[in-house]
Structure formats: C-alpha cells, structure tokens
Amino acid sequence: MTAAAALRALHHGPGLPLVLPGPWDAASAKVFADAGFPALATPSAGVAASLGYEDGRTPPDEMFAAIARIVRAVDIPVSADVEAGYGLSAKELVGRLAEAGAVGCNLEDTDHATGALRDAQxxxxxxxxxxxxxxxxxVINARIDTYLRGVADPAxxxxxxxxxAAAGADCxxxxxxxxxxxxxxxGAIGLPVNAVVLPDGPGPRALGDLGAARVTFGPGLQHRAMAALAGIAQGLREELGTQEQGAQEQRG
Structure with missing residues (x-):
C-alpha cells in the first residue's frame, strides 16, 4: 500500500473520524507523531506564522520547504495545505508536493487575487x-469556501x-x-467531509458524531502552543522583575 492509499484508507467515515493534528514545523510534527496520531495535515496559517508571514502571504518556495521539513521529521503520511495552488500548473503543483513528500493536499476555491469565490466549473x-x-x-481534500465567503445556503x-467529487476529489x-x-x-455530496475544530465549537468526537469523517484544526493548535509559550515568557519576566526589585532594595 502506498502512503497515499494508507491515508485514503484512514477516512473511515462519520462516527470514527480521522483526526489530523496540524503541525507548523518539524518539532511539532514529531510531537504529534510520537503521541500516536496516524497522519498529519499542515495548516497554511500555522506554517505562515512560524515563518513570520501573515496567512496567505507565504512565498511558495518557503511553504514547500517547510512541508518537506515536516515530512522528513515523521514516518506517517502528511497532507499539506497548499491554499489555492500558488498559481502553479497542475503538473508543477503535483511535482512540488511529491518533491516535498506530501501524499495529500488541501486545495481551496477562493481566488487569492480577488478574495472572492472562484467559478465552480x-x-x-x-x-x-x-x-x-x-x-x-x-489524496485531494477540496475545500469549499462558500460559508467562509458569506454564502450560507448549503445548496x-x-x-x-x-x-x-466528479473531478476526482477524495473528500x-x-x-x-x-x-x-x-x-x-x-450525504448530499457523496464524499467524506472534513470539519475544522473551532475554539467555541464541538470537539473532534462530537464532529464525528455529527457527520465529519475527517477533523482538522487549522492554525488552532499553533495558536494554543503560542499562548502557552506567552504564559511561560510572562512568568519569566515576572520572576526576573521580582529578582530585579530585590536587588534594588538591597542596594538601597
């Protein structure tokens, strides 16, 4: 079984969703792999933040290099969020993903030049x-941005x-x-559905019960990690401040 086939086979369906943590660098990827997750899915926003860019502003070469580092750090399948494809041809995109070692990808239907939905056809x-x-x-995960762009009609x-689905998407x-x-x-589309865990929304198990076959986190895990790091940094500053205050009092 190829790595792509192995990833595809993990999409068991609602009730038992494939939960894919979103690593933003090689170190976080290794943490998730060591925890026992069977596959990973990089978030473009989380990777962008780790590289010092706003979401959607990462140069393609840097994004693919980051994906390659994540893939090298683990021995489980990795799917990569490559946004709308960076203007690459299909051949170029597939080649870049293969070079990086990714066996899946997200491709969204937002036109990054205009910020609007791309024509569906x-x-x-x-x-x-x-x-x-x-x-x-x-493994192609076709992102549908209608809700994100204010089109609330599920039709x-x-x-x-x-x-x-007819074009060959897997989910x-x-x-x-x-x-x-x-x-x-x-049910209406006929493919496994990916749902994202949001801060105030249902967790992975609940999303599976509601119909998701695949659950991802976007940049949520990277945000939580940075919040924890900010707490550590604040604690260090408070400790240093207490030490500095004590030294000043001794100098009197």
Whole structure:
C-alpha cells in the first residue's frame, strides 16, 4: 500500500473520524507523531506564522520547504495545505508536493487575487487536472469556501462539492459549515467531509458524531502552543522583575 492509499484508507467515515493534528514545523510534527496520531495535515496559517508571514502571504518556495521539513521529521503520511495552488500548473503543483513528500493536499476555491469565490466549473476543471497528473498518489481534500465567503445556503456547497467529487476529489472541506449540516452535506455530496475544530465549537468526537469523517484544526493548535509559550515568557519576566526589585532594595 502506498502512503497515499494508507491515508485514503484512514477516512473511515462519520462516527470514527480521522483526526489530523496540524503541525507548523518539524518539532511539532514529531510531537504529534510520537503521541500516536496516524497522519498529519499542515495548516497554511500555522506554517505562515512560524515563518513570520501573515496567512496567505507565504512565498511558495518557503511553504514547500517547510512541508518537506515536516515530512522528513515523521514516518506517517502528511497532507499539506497548499491554499489555492500558488498559481502553479497542475503538473508543477503535483511535482512540488511529491518533491516535498506530501501524499495529500488541501486545495481551496477562493481566488487569492480577488478574495472572492472562484467559478465552480473552473475549480472543478483545475481539480481534474491535478487528479490526472497525480493519479492515485495524492489524496485531494477540496475545500469549499462558500460559508467562509458569506454564502450560507448549503445548496451551493452541495453543488460545488458534487462537481469536485466528479473531478476526482477524495473528500470535501466545507470550512466553517454549521456542524448540524455536516451529515446532510456528506450525504448530499457523496464524499467524506472534513470539519475544522473551532475554539467555541464541538470537539473532534462530537464532529464525528455529527457527520465529519475527517477533523482538522487549522492554525488552532499553533495558536494554543503560542499562548502557552506567552504564559511561560510572562512568568519569566515576572520572576526576573521580582529578582530585579530585590536587588534594588538591597542596594538601597
């Protein structure tokens, strides 16, 4: 079984979702792998933050280099968030992913030049070209940005999802879809559905019960790690401040 086939096989379905932590660098990837997770999914925003960029502003070369470092650090399948493909041709994109060692990818239907939703037919044709180039060696998670862009009607998410399924996507990712719609979307589209864990939303187990076959975290885990680090830094500053105050009092 290839690594891509192994990743594809982990999508068991609702009730037993594939939970994919989102590493932002090699060290965090190793932590998640050592904890026993069977696969990982890089978040573009988390990687961007680790490299000092805003989300969506990471140069492609740096993003693929970061993905390669994460892949080298672990011996489990890695899926990579490559946003809208960075303007690469399907052949170039598949080649860059293969060079980095990623066996899956997120591809979103937002046009980064305009910030608007891309035409669904154009996105489906793009996904079909990626599938043709990759064959079965890439697990394609087609992100549907309708809810993110203010289109709340699930019918549009279903329309796009069915087109992406016909183009060869393995799963769909209607990001920020209401959790209570997950089961409907999965049934209507006919593919496993990826849901994201949000700070005030259901956790992975609950999302699985609601219909998600795959659960990711976006940059959420990186944010939590940075919050913990900020607490450590503040504690150090307070300790140093107490020491400095004591030294000043001794000098009198």
């Amino acid at each position: 154009e996105q489906a044709e793009w996904l079909a070209r990626v599938r043709a180039e990759a064959g079965g060696d890439l 549009e998410a279903v329309r796009r999802g069915r087109m992406y 769909v990712y209607p990001i920020t879809a209401p959790p209570e719609q997950l089961a409907y979307l999965a």
